[in-house]
Structure formats: C-alpha cells, structure tokens
Amino acid sequence: MTTLQLTEQILKKKSFLCIGLDVDLDKIPQHLLKDEDPIFAFNKAIIDTTHHLCVAYKPNIAFYEAYGIKGWKALQKTINYINENHPEIFTIADAKRGDIGNTSKMYAKAFFEDLNFDSITVAPYMGKDSVEPFLSFQGKHTILLTLTSNPGALDFQVQKIDQKAFYQQVLEISKTWSNSGNLMYVVGATQAESLSEIREIVPDSFLLIPGVGAQGGNLEDVWKYGKNSNVGLLVNSSRGIIYASSDENFAQAAKLKAKELQQQMEEMLKT
Numbered sequence: 001m002t003t004l005q006l007t008e009q010i011l012k013k014k015s016f017l018c019i020g021l022d023v024d025l026d027k028i029p030q031h032l033l034k035d036e037d038p039i040f041a042f043n044k045a046i047i048d049t050t051h052h053l054c055v056a057y058k059p060n061i062a063f064y065e066a067y068g069i070k071g072w073k074a075l076q077k078t079i080n081y082i083n084e085n086h087p088e089i090f091t092i093a094d095a096k097r098g099d100i101g102n103t104s105k106m107y108a109k110a111f112f113e114d115l116n117f118d119s120i121t122v123a124p125y126m127g128k129d130s131v132e133p134f135l136s137f138q139g140k141h142t143i144l145l146t147l148t149s150n151p152g153a154l155d156f157q158v159q160k161i162d163q164k165a166f167y168q169q170v171l172e173i174s175k176t177w178s179n180s181g182n183l184m185y186v187v188g189a190t191q192a193e194s195l196s197e198i199r200e201i202v203p204d205s206f207l208l209i210p211g212v213g214a215q216g217g218n219l220e221d222v223w224k225y226g227k228n229s230n231v232g233l234l235v236n237s238s239r240g241i242i243y244a245s246s247d248e249n250f251a252q253a254a255k256l257k258a259k260e261l262q263q264q265m266e267e268m269l270k271t
C-alpha cells in the first residue's frame with residue numbers, strides 16, 4: 001500500500017485510528033479460552049466489529065511470541081484474515097527489529113514476504129546498514145523508533161550530540177538512506193509537544209503515534225502539532241480498545257471505544 005492510498009483510506013473512513021492487537025490470554029474473556037485458538041478468536045471478533053472504524057491494525061509481536069508456536073500460528077491467521085477480508089487496511093508488525101545487515105534482511109523477509117505485513121517497526125540504534133535491508137522492499141514501509149512514549153525515552157533519545165537530540169539525528173540521518181521514501185517514524189503521544197519540531201525535519205512522512213488511552217497521551221495535541229497536509233498520522237490505541245470489557249460482549253465494547261476515537265478524529269479531519 002502506498003502512503004497516498006493510506007491517506008485516501010483515512011479520508012474515506014474519516015479515521016486515522018490504528019488498533020493494537022496486543023493479545024494477553026490473562027486479559028481476554030474467559031469463555032474464549034475454550035476455543036481451539038483463543039488468540040485468533042479474540043482478534044477475529046475485534047476485527048469484525050472495528051474494521052470500518054480504523055485504517056490500520058498493529059499486532060505487537062511480543063504478545064504472539066510469548067505463546068510459542070501457537071502464538072505464531074495465531075499471528076499468521078490474524079494477518080491472513082485481515083489481508084483476505086480487508087485488504088485496504090494497513091498492517092503493522094510491531095516487532096522492533098534491527099540487526100547487522102544480513103540478519104535484518106531475514107527479519108524483513110519474515111514480516112514482509114512470509115507474513116505479508118505492509119510495514120514493520122524497526123529500532124535505529126544499529127544504524128544505516130541495519131535499516132536499509134528493510135527499506136529495499138518496494139511497497140513496504142519501515143517505521144523507525146524516534147521519540148518513544150515510555151519514561152526511558154529520556155535515557156538516550158533526548159541526549160544531545162553536537163547540539164542536537166539523538167532522536168533529531170535519527171530523523172535527519174535516516175532521510176539520507178537509500179529508499180528513505182519508505183520510512184515512517186514512531187513518536188509517542190506522550191511526546192506531543194515535540195511534534196512541531198519533528199514536523200520541521202520530516203514534514204511529509206507518516207508518523208505512528210502510540211500512547212493514547214492507557215498511557216495517557218492527548219489526541220488533540222497530537223492532531224494540533226503532528227498533522228501534515230496528507231494527514232500524516234496513524235494514532236494507535238491497544239488496551240484502551242481491545243480490553244474495554246472482559247465479558248461476552250467484549251467486541252461490541254471495543255467497537256464503542258474505537259467509535260469514540262473515530263468520531264473525535266472525524267471532527268479533527270473537518271478542520
């Protein structure tokens with residue numbers, strides 16, 4: 001999917017919502033545990049009730065790896081279900097990978113070719129040769145961790161080298177890499193005050209913004225400081241939507257939470 005098509009979907013659905021499929025068997029409704037594949041059953045129910053309200057799904061791979069082969073199978077069924085039934089939805093493998101070049105190439109093959117995700121989150125710490133193997137896949141997107149939502153973001157990301165914060169260097173330097181047009185960037189919703197300055201460095205790129213909902217980020221500030229002329233935002237909420245209820249009506253409850261965010265986004269898109 002191209003970024004142009006992603007913007008078209010945002011305008012059509014009046015939503016720049018990304019739903020995080022971070023499935024924890026301790027949190028899903030207990031009746032699903034009787035299912036042969038509880039993770040997929042949970043995801044399918046959430047997807048069936050929310051697909052018209054969001055433009056992206058983001059399974060965080062840790063929540064699947066934690067359950068071994070069963071988890072990987074559920075992940076494969078989930079991505080296949082989205083691709084077959086809702087091919088217009090942008091998919092993000094939140095895997096936070098990145099390694100020496102030949103290893104990154106294998107990570108890229110796993111998520112872009114085998115699982116057929118549209119994009120993957122990647123850590124920039126190992127530099128150009130660790131990220132370019134992901135960027136070489138045409139039609140796929142690499143979402144680089146830039147200024148993250150967690151308290152530990154202060155440990156390295158805001159430290160200054162030559163007067164510039166490390167995350168600003170990540171933005172500037174990554175723009176010089178081969179196929180940098182395939183880059184998007186992760187900025188936490190809890191860092192909304194830095195978005196205007198980030199927009200000065202990457203005015204045209206899409207930003208993935210996690211951290212609204214459970215982590216307390218503010219959607220209005222994200223919109224105010226982060227939008228660009230193509231919208232340029234994907235705002236993620238995981239727990240705030242998928243665990244809205246632990247009863248049998250969990251998928252309807254998730255739909256209502258997604259609808260609340262979509263309606264706020266619809267109003268923002270009118271401005």
Ligand SMILES: O=C(O)c1cc(=O)[nH]c(=O)n1[C@@H]1O[C@H](COP(=O)(O)O)[C@@H](O)[C@H]1O
Nearest residue numbers: 060121148149186188210214215237238239
């Ligand atoms: O890359 C991410 O998606 C990510 C980056 C970041 O800075 N902060 C962050 O919370 N995330 C992910 O976004 C999701 C947030 O989940 P909730 O806090 O439940 O909405 C989790 O899957 C996190 O791993």
